[in-house]
Each structure stands twice: as C-alpha cells, then as structure tokens.
Amino acid sequence: MAQAKIGIIGGSGLYKMEALKDIEEVKIDTPFGSPSDAAIVGTLDGTPVAFMARHGRNHTFLPSEVPYRANIYAMKSLGVEYLISASAVGSLKTEAKPLDMVVPDQFIDCTKNRVSTFFGEGIVGHITFGDPVCGELAKVLASAIESLNLPDVNIHRGGTYVCMEGPAFSTKAESNLYRSWDATVIGMTNLPEAKLAREAEIAYATLALVTDYDCWHTEHDSVTVEMVIANLHRNAENAQKVIQETVRRLTENPPVSDAHSALKYAILTRLDRVPAATKEKMGLLLQKYL
Ligand SMILES: CSC[C@H]1O[C@H](OP(=O)(O)O)[C@H](O)[C@@H]1O
Numbered sequence: 001m002a003q004a005k006i007g008i009i010g011g012s013g014l015y016k017m018e019a020l021k022d023i024e025e026v027k028i029d030t031p032f033g034s035p036s037d038a039a040i041v042g043t044l045d046g047t048p049v050a051f052m053a054r055h056g057r058n059h060t061f062l063p064s065e066v067p068y069r070a071n072i073y074a075m076k077s078l079g080v081e082y083l084i085s086a087s088a089v090g091s092l093k094t095e096a097k098p099l100d101m102v103v104p105d106q107f108i109d110c111t112k113n114r115v116s117t118f119f120g121e122g123i124v125g126h127i128t129f130g131d132p133v134c135g136e137l138a139k140v141l142a143s144a145i146e147s148l149n150l151p152d153v154n155i156h157r158g159g160t161y162v163c164m165e166g167p168a169f170s171t172k173a174e175s176n177l178y179r180s181w182d183a184t185v186i187g188m189t190n191l192p193e194a195k196l197a198r199e200a201e202i203a204y205a206t207l208a209l210v211t212d213y214d215c216w217h218t219e220h221d222s223v224t225v226e227m228v229i230a231n232l233h234r235n236a237e238n239a240q241k242v243i244q245e246t247v248r249r250l251t252e253n254p255p256v257s258d259a260h261s262a263l264k265y266a267i268l269t270r271l272d273r274v275p276a277a278t279k280e281k282m283g284l285l286l287q288k289y290l
C-alpha cells in the first residue's frame, strides 16, 4: 500500500487538495469499518501526503456519523505520523474574525453520542490528554501560517475548541455559555479525532478556519451553512497554501512528538490477557508493545 508520514483530514468544504500530484486513490478496509472515503495519496512538492475527506467527498456523513475510528486507523495504516485537521469553525470571540485561522491548544467535549476510543473488548487503556493537540506540530502549523503573511487573515496561536454534537447549530444561550467558558471557536468534529489520533500515536493538530460568529454576535447574522461554505471558499486557497508550507517545514524538520509514544504507559490490561480477537483488531496500534 502507498505510504505517507503526513496526513490531512479535510472538513466541510475541503473535499480535495488541488496541489496534490501523482495521486492514487487507496480504498482501505479497517477492523473498525470503512473510512469516510478512499484516501488520496499523492505528493506535495515531492513529499508523500495522504488526504481524507472527513465527511466523504460528497459530504454524506453527519458529524455524529463520521467513522472517526476507521479514518484514523486508515491514516495509521498508511504510515501517517503527523495529522493535520483542516476544519470550519464558528468564532466565539470578537477578535477571531471570519477568514482568520486559529490553531487551538485545548478542546472541550460537548459531544453526546460518539465512540472516541479504540479500547474496549478486553483491553483497557487511558491516554494522557491534558494537552490534546501535539504542541510541536501546532507550532510548525502556526509558524507556517505566520510566514505566509496572508492578507486579511489573522492567526491566533492557541485557544479552546468546543466540540458540540450537532448537527443543528447552537442556541444563543449555549453560544453565550461557551463564551463564558472563555472558549475561542466551536465545531462538531475535532475532539473524537484528536483522542483517536492520540491513541493511534499520531501527532494531531487543527487548522481551524473561522467561517462565522456562530449566533451570539449582535452585529452579525447567525451562522448558516451558506455562510460557512461561502467563507470557506474565500479561504480555500489560503488553507491549501498553509498546508503546503506546513508539509514543507515538516519534511525539512520533522518534530519529535510525545504523541508518538502515547501508549507507553496507557495500557492497564496485561497484554497476554487480551482476547486474541481484540489483539488482532488492535494489532496495528499495539504492534510496538506486543
Ligand atoms: C457546514 S457547517 C457545520 C459543519 O462544519 C464543520 O465541519 P468540519 O469540522 O468537518 O470542518 C463542523 O464541525 C460541522 O460538521
């Protein structure tokens, strides 16, 4: 199978990466079901990169339906060690304007109905998640954005991403509650992905593309899908430039990440007591430890 150390998950409005060359569609079946779509593996300035459309190329999966486990497992099986999630978000702060880019360093889990672990079925593990994104990867991403000096785009290093269940957008009371928590942006997808990436020992960071002011801002209309997609289209070229520059920097200088050894002290179950079927299912994730 094609291999790539760098993976990109594209969210709403980001269904392909124009700059990828020599592309190959890789259909991957996983013990956790089928991913959202085939992975597209190609090269960016010579570096192999794997791309996956989070909601499928035709946007057919709700945030609650995205097969997060299969997507992350698929990335792992392609050899991905650094994963960048490009995602649309609503802003919860005046200073994070539509078209700005945020590289969050924290998440708050307001999901209700997500499977966000590979563990279970006879194997118990608890990853450390105090710092839910890889600080080193986030640094490379933020520096790449800054270096591009994109007109009309401000970059916000750090900030908290609230992950809500959806699919309906928030009420004003909810939006103001998240603001009272000092959260920066809101979306519906990144938290389960970040947890699973950590369990898969993949360094994960989010490129959050601000598309709207959710529904709290008295001088802006409440978020609509039309608004999100229109602003994403305005920003898609910038997002691709950021990804290209980030890939260039990662290729030149791949950072050491704690995420790459996240399972070292996480597993409680003696591995010789793990049921054979579970060991097989999790084999790719556990292979270093078996
Ligand atoms: C189209 S608006 C709501 C939708 O957009 C975001 O998607 P993603 O995180 O995949 O970019 C948000 O999380 C919702 O899924």
Ligand SMILES: Nc1ncnc2[nH]cnc12
Pocket: 088, 089, 090, 091, 164, 169, 170, 186, 187, 188, 211, 212, 213, 214, 215, 223, 228
């Ligand atoms: N306001 C919002 N709430 C949740 N997810 C979003 N994605 C983009 N804008 C959003």
